[in-house]
Amino acid sequence: MKADATAVDLFCGVGGLTHGLETAGIPVAVGVDRDDECEHAYEANNEARFEQADVADLDAEQVSEWLDDGTVSVLAGCAPCQPFSNLNNAEDSSERDDWGLVRDFGNLVEEVEPGIVVMENVSELRNKPVYSDFVNTLWRAGYDVSFSVVECPDYGIPQDRKRIVVLASKYGPIELKGPTHSPSNYPTVRDAIGNGVVPEIDAGGVDENDPLHRSRTLEEQNIERIRQSKPGGTWRDWDPEIRLDCHTKESGQSFGSVYGRMQWDTTAPTITTQYYNYGSGRFGHPEQDRAISLREGAILQTFPPDYEFVEDEEDIHYQTVGRFVGNAVPVRLAEVVGETIVEHVENYNVAA
Template identity: 30%
Template structure:
C-alpha cells in the first residue's frame, strides 16, 4: 500500500525524512508555524509542500484539510505539543487548556480520516496521571474507528547514537500495527557518529547561511577535512572556554565549586559526551555547555549543529536553514529519521499481503498480542481456543554424558522471553459465551496459567496430559525421562460446554497417548504436535462447524485437525517460515 503523508507540527521534517526512506511512503504536505523550519522542510523533503500556518486558525485548518483530500492523504503524522497532563491534582487531560494543540490534531484526523496516523511525543504522554490522559486519547480515536497500539521506543535501538525514549501511538482503520522492536545489542556510539567530522575550535566552521541560494551539489560533504555545512562551533566567551578547559576529556566538571572571576562560580552542570557510548537526549540547547552532557568529548566547545544532527541520525545532505537559535531548535525538536524509518517499516509490513482467508479457514502472519485488536474491531467471536504457545523453556543444557549429545533445548528466539499470560485476557474476550479454551504448557507454569484463567472468568475443568510413547531421551542417570506435556482445559463461567464422550467407553481419562511426530507428517517446526493428538482433543471438546482459534499456530496441526474433522479455523503465526509451512498444510488438508 502507498501512503501519502500530511506532517502536522512538521518542524524541519525529521519524521517525514525518515518515513520517506521507505518507497511505500511519500510526504506531500507539512504544516508548522515556524517559517525557518518550513524553509528547511521545503529544501529537504522532496516533492512536499510545507505551509507556514497556525493549526488553530480555521482558514489554515480548512485549507490543510481540503488540500489533503485533493492530494489523497491517507496518513497523518506529528507530535502535537501537550504540556498539561494534570493541573493542581486534577486529572484534566485533554480538558486542560494547555493541550489544545492535541485536540486540533484529533480534529484534523477525524475530518480527513486517514488509514493510518502516528503520534510521537514525550514519555509522560502515556503514563501521566496513571494513564488517565492516554485513556482519553484512546477513547477519542476508538470512537472514530481506529485500532490503536501504544508504547515506548528508544532511538538508540534503531541505529541512532542517542538515548531518546519516546511515546508512540499508531492508529489504523483496518490493521493492528505493532510498534517497531529494535536491536538493542547493535548500538551506534558518539564516536561512530561524529569522530570523522572536521575538528573545529570555538567559532570555526560553516553555518547554514553559507548554503543559502547556492547549488546543493557544491556541498556534498561527508568526509573529514571537507566542508560540512551546519558544522560551525559556537563562539564561546573567554570565561566559557576557561570552564570548558576544566572539564576533563569525556568527563564531568569537578563537584567542588570553583571561583573564577569575582562572584562567578563554576557550579553548574558541565559535562562532555563519551566517545564509546550513546549521547543523552539531544534537546534545543545542545550548543550551551552548561546545559548538560552535550559538549564535545575532547574539544573545548559545545557540539555543532551538524554533530547534533548526526546524533539525531540526519544525513549530511540534510541542510538546516535559518539563524542558529532556530537551527538548534529544529534539530533538538526533530524526530530522529532512523527511528521514523523503523516505524514506517513496521507499518509497511502490517499492510503487506500476509493473510489467507478462505471459506473454512483464515491464517494471518502477525503478532498475536497485537492482532487480537483487529479481531475485536471486526467483532469476531470464536467457539474455542486451542493453542500451543511458546513454553519459555529454551536454554543451553549439558548433555555430554549421552552417546550422541544434543546442544541443548533451544527452539529459537520465539521461545525466549515470551509473555506467557499477557495474551490470555484479550483472547478470552472474543470467546463465545459457551466457549472453551485449551492451552498447552510446561509443568513449570501450570498453576500460574490456571490463576490467570480464573482471573479473567474461566472455570478451569481439568489438566490434560499428553503421554509420549517415544519421548526424547535425556540424561537418564540423573533425570526422569520427560515423557509428558500438559494442557489446561477451561470454559467460560456458566457455559454449556462441549464434551463428546464416545459411546463405546464407560468414562474418559484426561491422558492422551501418542508418539512424537515423525515421517511424512514431520515439518521443520521443532515443537510440532501430532495430528492424532489434536484430533482426539478436538473431537471431544468441539462440535462440527465450530470455529476454533489458535493464536500461536506454528505449523498448523490444530488447524489441519480442525479442517479434517469438519470444523472451521483461524490461525495466527508470527514466524514467516512456520507461517509458510502452515499455509501449505492447511491447503493440502482441503485438497488444494
C-alpha cells in the first residue's frame, strides 16, 4: 500500500534511495541529479521522474510544487560522500565544492519546510563541522532529529558498509527502526550471488542472458595471482615472483585485501565505485578466477537482479556502471528508511 506522502530525492543517482522508498510505500515524485547519465536507469526502474539539475541551483518554490501531491512531504538525499569518506583521509578536501552540497540541502529544508527529512551518508560525516551545521539547521527549523550509525549487515545487506542516517520530523520524535539481523544470521556473499543466482563466467566473459553480468579481462599475471589467492587470504599466499613491488616495502605490508578474494560465508567488503577491478580491493570472486561482475556488485548493493542500468548493451562501460552502483544508497537500507517513515506517519495519525 502507498502512503499518503510525496518524496523528492536529491542527489538521486540511479535510484537506490528512490527504489527503496517506493518499495516501502513512499511515492517519489522527482529525483534530482546533475549527472544526466543516471536518467535512463532512474526512470526505467522507478515511477518517479528524473530532473537534471544541480541541487545548489534548485528553486525552493519548485521543490515545494513537486511535494504538493501528498499529505506528508518527504525531502530526502545523500550528498556525494567522497569528501567525507575515510578513503580520502589524506586529501585536503576543505575547498571542494562537494562540501557545500550538504549546506545546500539544509538551505532547501529551511525554505521548503517538508514534514520529514532524510539524509544518508558515510559515517565519517558526523565528525565534520558541516554535519553539525546541518543538524543545527534542522533543530532551528523545529524538527525532532535523530541519527543512527548503521552497520548495513544489521539490516540484511550482505556487505560491510557503515552509514549514517539522519531522520527529522515536524510531527514528533522519529528514529530508524531497529536491526532485523544479527551476526548469527547476517546475509553472506553466498546468499547474494552464490547458489546459482548468477551463472559462472570467465574473466572477460559476459552472460548471454544478462549483459551486465560481465567481468573484466585479466592479464596473465593477474590470472596467476587470483589462482593462488585463497578466499579471505592475502598476497602473502602468492609465490614471491608474482608479488607486486609495493609488497616488498614497509608501506605496502598492510594492504592485505588488495587483489584478494571474497569469502562465500561472510559479508562482502564495501562495494566501491571500483569494485569491478580485481586490484582495487577484495573484489576477487570467492571461487571463479575473476573479479566480481558488474551485476554481482549491484546485487551486493541489494539492487534487484534485473535492475536496468543502461539503455543499450553498447552503453555498458565499467567505469560508468561502477560509479552508478558504488555511489548508490543500498536499496534495502532505503527500504528500511521508508518503512520507518510509514510507521511514523501512522503512529502520529498525520494523514487522518
